[in-house]
Amino acid sequence: MFQHFLPTKIIFGQGVAAGLARIIQEDFPPGPILCLTDKGVRKTGLVDSLLTKLRTVEIFDEVEANPRRRTIDEIALRARSLRPVVVIGVGGGSVLDAAKAVALLVTNPGSIRDYEGRQRYTQSPLPMVAVPTTCGTGSEVTWVAVITDENRKFKMSIKGPEMYPRIALVDPETLKTLPSPLIAATGLDALTHAVEALAVKVASPLTDILALEAIKLIVAWLKEAYKDIKNNHLAREKVMLASLIAGLAFGQSDVGAVHCLSEALGAWYDLPHGVANAVFLPLVMEFNLKYAQPKYARAAYYLNLVAPDEDEARAAREFLLKVKSLKQELEIPSARALGLREQDFPLLAQKAVENNSNPSNPRPVSYEDYLSLLHQALAEDERNEDS
Numbered sequence: 001m002f003q004h005f006l007p008t009k010i011i012f013g014q015g016v017a018a019g020l021a022r023i024i025q026e027d028f029p030p031g032p033i034l035c036l037t038d039k040g041v042r043k044t045g046l047v048d049s050l051l052t053k054l055r056t057v058e059i060f061d062e063v064e065a066n067p068r069r070r071t072i073d074e075i076a077l078r079a080r081s082l083r084p085v086v087v088i089g090v091g092g093g094s095v096l097d098a099a100k101a102v103a104l105l106v107t108n109p110g111s112i113r114d115y116e117g118r119q120r121y122t123q124s125p126l127p128m129v130a131v132p133t134t135c136g137t138g139s140e141v142t143w144v145a146v147i148t149d150e151n152r153k154f155k156m157s158i159k160g161p162e163m164y165p166r167i168a169l170v171d172p173e174t175l176k177t178l179p180s181p182l183i184a185a186t187g188l189d190a191l192t193h194a195v196e197a198l199a200v201k202v203a204s205p206l207t208d209i210l211a212l213e214a215i216k217l218i219v220a221w222l223k224e225a226y227k228d229i230k231n232n233h234l235a236r237e238k239v240m241l242a243s244l245i246a247g248l249a250f251g252q253s254d255v256g257a258v259h260c261l262s263e264a265l266g267a268w269y270d271l272p273h274g275v276a277n278a279v280f281l282p283l284v285m286e287f288n289l290k291y292a293q294p295k296y297a298r299a300a301y302y303l304n305l306v307a308p309d310e311d312e313a314r315a316a317r318e319f320l321l322k323v324k325s326l327k328q329e330l331e332i333p334s335a336r337a338l339g340l341r342e343q344d345f346p347l348l349a350q351k352a353v354e355n356n357s358n359p360s361n362p363r364p365v366s367y368e369d370y371l372s373l374l375h376q377a378l379a380e381d382e383r384n385e386d387s
């Protein structure tokens with residue numbers, strides 16, 4: 001038995017974001033509109049050009065990477081007095097998650113911290129429209145907002161069936177101005193979503209198909225996108241589609257130990273989410289190898305990395321090698337360059353083991369296992385420096 005619930009209308013294609021104003025006018029009652037974005041996206045001129053035809057729009061562009069509880073609470077205070085009819089998020093995962101969280105707080109009192117967990121709200125959040133501008137988040141089709149509680153240095157998950165975006169406007173054109181390190185980091189976040197969605201215990205036949213296709217698109221197109229996102233419109237389209245499909249996969253399945261680590265690290269060091277995932281993806285795959293062997297092998301067959309009659313263990317390892325080489329080619333910074341410190345490892349391992357997604361990982365992961373994975377990430381750096 002499996003279920004698949006997705007109330008989000010997905011509109012995908014080159015140039016679809018230009019229809020934002022018309023969609024808002026057609027699908028929502030007249031009234032004030034709240035738009036969240038970040039300074040980087042605002043600077044590109046995209047947000048202002050998309051909203052120019054709308055009246056009474058308030059733009060908040062101060063959403064930071066790894067959005068904090070205080071930021072969300074402050075925006076919500078101002079948003080409540082605006083009384084918006086819809087919240088729009090134009091940006092990466094941080095912006096989309098912030099928009100979901102603010103949409104919740106416009107109709108419910110207090111701080112976002114009061115809503116940590118599943119469906120803790122009493123009133124339905126405002127409808128939210130997501131316009132992703134990276135090729136990694138998947139947040140446009142998930143029910144969760146991840147917000148950092150800066151006091152606990154912990155990433156909270158706030159979720160519920162009414163938190164799915166009402167509309168996801170997924171336009172590959174928005175990637176045109178994304179710097180190549182962000183293409184690499186967010187693309188590898190999408191790959192992590194797909195690999196974890198495929199391997200976790202709660203995967204379904206439907207999420208398997210989505211995850212496999214997302215992996216295939218990323219392996220085939222991410223390097224091309226990384227090299228020249230501005231001029232390669234086909235690569236833009238493929239990696240954006242991969243990100244969407246990977247979001248559909250993990251949104252209904254789950255993520256695993258890579259995200260447990262990257263969320264712990266992201267909250268503690270304020271690291272880019274995709275980079276933290278990329279550092280740990282091959283290490284966790286190696287750790288999971290025996291338990292996830294049939295799934296990794298299936299990916300290898302699906303990608304034609306091996307002959308269809310190849311032995312399963314060998315096929316699974318080939319898939320792991322493919323992921324390792326992709327990470328290297330995309331020039332992801334090392335764990336040491338990210339500022340990982342050994343003295344923080346006990347605390348990071350503890351936070352990882354407490355993550356809600358930890359039980360989903362195909363192989364049981366203990367505190368000691370997380371400690372070992374963190375040490376392996378640093379040791380890998382030393383090996384690379386020596387060679």
Ligand SMILES: [Fe+2]
Binds near residue numbers: 189193259277
């Ligand atoms: Fe992620």
